[in-house]
Amino acid sequence: MLTLTQLVPRGLAPFDLTLEDGACLTVSGPSGAGKTVILRAIADLDANTGEARAGSLIRSQISAPVWRKNVAYVPADTGWWADHVDSHMPEGDPGPLLDALDLDRACLSWPVAQLSTGERQRLALVRALLAEPDVLLLDEPTSALDIDATKTVERLITDYMSRGATVVIVTHDDEQAQRLGDQHLRVDGGKVEILSREAGQ
Amino acid sequence: MTYISLSVTDVAIGAILIVANGLLSFGLGLKLERTLVIATLRMVVQLTLVGYVLTAVFNVASPWWTGTIALVMIIFAGYEVAARQDRRLKGVWSYGLGATAMTFSSTLVTVLALTTQIGTDPWYDPQYAIPLLGMILGNSMTGIALGLSTLTSGVARDRVAIEAQLCLGATRWQACGPMIRSAIRTGMMPMINAMAAAGLVSLPGMMTGQILAGVPPTEAVRYQILIMFLIVGATGLGVLMTVFGGLAYLTDSRHRLRLDRLHPARMG
Numbered sequence: 001m002l003t004l005t006q007l008v009p010r011g012l013a014p015f016d017l018t019l020e021d022g023a024c025l026t027v028s029g030p031s032g033a034g035k036t037v038i039l040r041a042i043a044d045l046d047a048n049t050g051e052a053r054a055g056s057l058i059r060s061q062i063s064a065p066v067w068r069k070n071v072a073y074v075p076a077d078t079g080w081w082a083d084h085v086d087s088h089m090p091e092g093d094p095g096p097l098l099d100a101l102d103l104d105r106a107c108l109s110w111p112v113a114q115l116s117t118g119e120r121q122r123l124a125l126v127r128a129l130l131a132e133p134d135v136l137l138l139d140e141p142t143s144a145l146d147i148d149a150t151k152t153v154e155r156l157i158t159d160y161m162s163r164g165a166t167v168v169i170v171t172h173d174d175e176q177a178q179r180l181g182d183q184h185l186r187v188d189g190g191k192v193e194i195l196s197r198e199a200g201q
Numbered sequence: 202m203t204y205i206s207l208s209v210t211d212v213a214i215g216a217i218l219i220v221a222n223g224l225l226s227f228g229l230g231l232k233l234e235r236t237l238v239i240a241t242l243r244m245v246v247q248l249t250l251v252g253y254v255l256t257a258v259f260n261v262a263s264p265w266w267t268g269t270i271a272l273v274m275i276i277f278a279g280y281e282v283a284a285r286q287d288r289r290l291k292g293v294w295s296y297g298l299g300a301t302a303m304t305f306s307s308t309l310v311t312v313l314a315l316t317t318q319i320g321t322d323p324w325y326d327p328q329y330a331i332p333l334l335g336m337i338l339g340n341s342m343t344g345i346a347l348g349l350s351t352l353t354s355g356v357a358r359d360r361v362a363i364e365a366q367l368c369l370g371a372t373r374w375q376a377c378g379p380m381i382r383s384a385i386r387t388g389m390m391p392m393i394n395a396m397a398a399a400g401l402v403s404l405p406g407m408m409t410g411q412i413l414a415g416v417p418p419t420e421a422v423r424y425q426i427l428i429m430f431l432i433v434g435a436t437g438l439g440v441l442m443t444v445f446g447g448l449a450y451l452t453d454s455r456h457r458l459r460l461d462r463l464h465p466a467r468m469g
Contacts, residue, residue: 068370077361079364
């Protein structure tokens with residue numbers, strides 16, 4: 001469960017939000033409106049005001065690294081800090097996740113420089129999921145993927161939600177928003193508007 | 202100890218070489234004449250003034266005057282560190298960080314040397330304190346400037362990779378570890394290289410000066426070795442303080458990367 005109270009991301013109006021376990025919020029709006037800014041604010045990566053809770057965790061009362069381990073933000077541009085893929089994986093067995101995303105298990109020993117953008121995007125999701133966060137903040141997780149790969153990623157996300165995780169996903173794709181979202185957030189001109197699924201239709 | 206005093210005429214004869222360089226520049230169309238003249242005049246005026254100031258300060262031998270001169274030197278060194286940055290820190294940190302680190306490291310090492318190894322009486326005797334601080338400051342300044350610019354360019358370049366680690370719950374120190382290490386290493390390299398080359402490739406200036414002044418070479422060498430140790434000590438401490446201080450400023454207590462506290466890179 002994710003609860004935001006009077007969250008003020010940089011340059012945006014304050015807003016409240018409650019998202020139940022297993023629920024998904026999709027975020028849309030024109031380019032530059034502040035979709036990424038919202039995710040970064042929830043992850044506490046940019047200075048922001050307001051309170052956020054994930055389950056029993058209260059953001060202001062725990063350290064930022066502990067918060068981010070539970071509220072994992074996966075940025076649109078994936079970052080790599082070592083030469084090979086496996087150096088980026090936290091503890092755990094990435095095998096099942098790689099299978100679910102149609103990635104070759106051998107890719108763990110590949111140099112990062114050899115990966116395609118789509119492979120990087122999926123591997124960034126794998127390394128975030130491996131830590132089993134309660135809340136997942138995804139910034140356009142399928143932007144570099146074809147239809148089939150998009151389907152597998154969506155399936156993995158829904159699967160993860162069915163195990164009780166809460167997901168916030170930025171997407172440009174209205175159909176994807178309809179497929180995944182229980183609630184819908186639209187940001188435009190500094191204003192944040194939250195609609196339930198029914199109201200959004 | 203004997204040394205040969207130079208008359209103004211002796212020095213003026215040396216200036217013929219500058220004139221020769223100027224003529225060369227004119228003849229080859231290098232357009233260096235103007236800068237050459239300005240640089241020469243600056244050098245002569247600055248050094249002459251320093252000569253008078255030092256003479257005056259040596260004569261009064263007051264801790265306050267020694268302290269004032271030391272402060273002025275540190276302020277200039279702080280500006281020099283800031284001027285050598287491609288991406289400067291915002292606010293007072295721009296000059297303040299390097300100056301603070303040098304104040305601590307250079308002063309500490311200089312005072313340590315004056316009170317224990319060299320043992321001057323009084324310990325602030327400007328004839329020893331000021332040249333010593335000057336050498337330590339001048340050399341550690343290079344290391345500090347290099348270390349800081351390696352840190353800021355590394356952090357700015359690897360922003361995405363650093364934030365990717367922060368997103369997965371790394372602390373700011375974990376995420377920036379490689380940049381910290383490479384900044385400290387780069388800052389220390391010039392002095393380590395200077396030690397390795399000392400005597401073979403280069404004759405250090407202080408030692409050469411003492412030999413010219415009539416000090417037996419073995420004595421001068423012993424002095425130079427001590428100075429090298431002092432410089433390396435001050436550089437290590439200063440670089441460490443600057444790099445950790447710089448990273449503390451470029452991140453915050455919520456383990457965020459704060460590149461908004463860094464000026465954009467200068468053009469050219």
